[in-house]
Amino acid sequence: MLDKKFRETYHWTAFYSDSTILTQHNEDGTVNQYPDIDRSKLAAFGISVVNSGPQAEYETSELLYRVFLEPGQNLIYRRRPSVDFASSMVRSELILIGTQQKVKGISVQNIAYIDVETGLIQVAGKWIGGAPNLIGVENGQ
Amino acid sequence: MLIYEKGVNIVMVAAFEVKKDFGNVDGTPGTEQIVDGLGPPNIRFKTSDDATIDSINPVPIPPSGTNYSFINSIYMRCTTAPDTQVDNVKFYTDGTGYGTGITLNVGDQFPIKTSASNAGYDVATGTIGTTGLEMTVEHGDVTSVTDAFTFTVGSPLTGPSINEDSSVINAIGETTNYLILQAAVISTATPGNKTDETLTFQYDEI
Numbered sequence: 001m002l003d004k005k006f007r008e009t010y011h012w013t014a015f016y017s018d019s020t021i022l023t024q025h026n027e028d029g030t031v032n033q034y035p036d037i038d039r040s041k042l043a044a045f046g047i048s049v050v051n052s053g054p055q056a057e058y059e060t061s062e063l064l065y066r067v068f069l070e071p072g073q074n075l076i077y078r079r080r081p082s083v084d085f086a087s088s089m090v091r092s093e094l095i096l097i098g099t100q101q102k103v104k105g106i107s108v109q110n111i112a113y114i115d116v117e118t119g120l121i122q123v124a125g126k127w128i129g130g131a132p133n134l135i136g137v138e139n140g141q
Numbered sequence: 142m143l144i145y146e147k148g149v150n151i152v153m154v155a156a157f158e159v160k161k162d163f164g165n166v167d168g169t170p171g172t173e174q175i176v177d178g179l180g181p182p183n184i185r186f187k188t189s190d191d192a193t194i195d196s197i198n199p200v201p202i203p204p205s206g207t208n209y210s211f212i213n214s215i216y217m218r219c220t221t222a223p224d225t226q227v228d229n230v231k232f233y234t235d236g237t238g239y240g241t242g243i244t245l246n247v248g249d250q251f252p253i254k255t256s257a258s259n260a261g262y263d264v265a266t267g268t269i270g271t272t273g274l275e276m277t278v279e280h281g282d283v284t285s286v287t288d289a290f291t292f293t294v295g296s297p298l299t300g301p302s303i304n305e306d307s308s309v310i311n312a313i314g315e316t317t318n319y320l321i322l323q324a325a326v327i328s329t330a331t332p333g334n335k336t337d338e339t340l341t342f343q344y345d346e347i
Binding site for chain 2: 004007008010011024025031033034035077078079080081082083084085086087088089091
């Protein structure tokens with residue numbers, strides 16, 4: 001099972017075309033919600049992980065994965081935990097991050113699946129079959 | 142790399158408890174039972190309406206026809222709110238099943254359960270020790286069922302749906318609708334306690 005505190009070390013950062021950023025949390029401890037992201041100037045979107053030892057005075061946030069958006073591309077981002085009936089605990093979690101765009105009327109997706117437990121990152125388009133833990137996802141929004 | 146004072150860099154992820162409602166009358170469950178403290182196994186398919194994990198009132202193997210367990214009304218309740226929202230709840234199993242002659246049915250419809258309403262709750266009934274009422278007869282909101290073990294991680298059931306505001310969960314106490322489960326046993330089944338199976342909820346969070 002995945003520890004909740006460990007899962008909370010993963011967080012997002014929006015990188016804007018004017019060189020500013022919006023992080024999921026602010027330095028004063030307040031939180032920015034996903035809809036707060038300004039899509040009109042969104043240039044890239046990343047997932048970072050907090051690292052700190054028990055004796056550390058500071059925490060460091062290191063960028064794990066970042067996707068750059070081109071004009072016409074929409075951001076895809078979701079955390080996808082699986083909860084075990086027996087324990088109510090999260091057994092596994094994928095973080096989905098990628099892009100969606102229309103090409104000649106067809107929705108084309110490119111999505112990275114980050115396994116929170118192992119750190120493994122796999123990249124795929126919209127999943128139709130194959131590896132059991134890669135599941136078709138929604139249109140970007 | 143960004144450096145923060147310790148403890149500042151905190152985001153919240155949602156947490157849930159899996160619950161089973163039972164007892165009392167339609168629309169008003171007698172008990173909203175958290176299942177994770179009960180077992181394992183945490184949910185039994187038996188011919189009585191309770192959450193007790195014991196060997197009393199098993200589903201008898203019929204000489205012909207089908208005997209059913211009493212229905213189980215299952216849902217997730219939020220115990221830690223997400224930063225933004227949770228939606229797109231799905232259900233899946235490990236795909237293995239209980240063996241010959243035993244089917245675990247899941248309702249294709251999801252009766253209403255919210256933080257403010259138990260409108261979709263139907264108390265489980267039948268003949269104690271013999272058979273429950275078939276789900277589609279028992280529950281007015283469920284009109285069809287599917288073998289739960291056809292739903293796996295690569296092909297999950299879409300649902301239970303969410304009837305909270307905006308069809309999302311974004312506060313403590315909010316819930317999914319009910320997922321209704323029922324075992325069906327026919328004459329080819331073999332007696333005894335069956336190996337525990339793994340059932341899973343999956344959801345999307347932002």
